[in-house]
Amino acid sequence: MVGIVIVSHSEKAAEGIMEVATEMGGDARIEAVGGTEDGRIGTSPEPISRAIADAADGNGVVVLVDLGSAVMNAEIAIEEAELEEEVVLADAPVMEGALNAVVAAGAPNATVESVRMAAEDAQRVKKFG
DSSP: OOEEEEEESSHHHHHHHHHHHHHHHTTOOEEEEESOTTSSSOOOHHHHHHHHHHHOOSSOEEEEEOSTHHHHHHHHHHHHOOOSSOEEEOOSOHHHHHHHHHHHHTSTTOOHHHHHHHHHHHHHHSOOO
């Protein structure tokens, strides 16, 4: 199954998104990472790298991030990932993208690309008016 990593500046936010996504996704492999090692708001590549490794299951990993430095730190973590499988960053809103990604990851024959595309499709979902 394709793994999913949720990255937020806030550990509580990342855990909350994972909690909601888990309810939607059955047995999808989801990891949440947020905050800094000293418990403050922020992100850093090392915990993201660990979460990517933990989510890896041989079928690739899709990473979703909230904003700003989370993007940069996720890119660094992906570049440094010493995995033989594909790891991609989805250009998606983190909550809606995580929900779509988890559902897509549970589909038969899901691929990193199909899960990434499902996450990114969430950009269209939240339109008003």
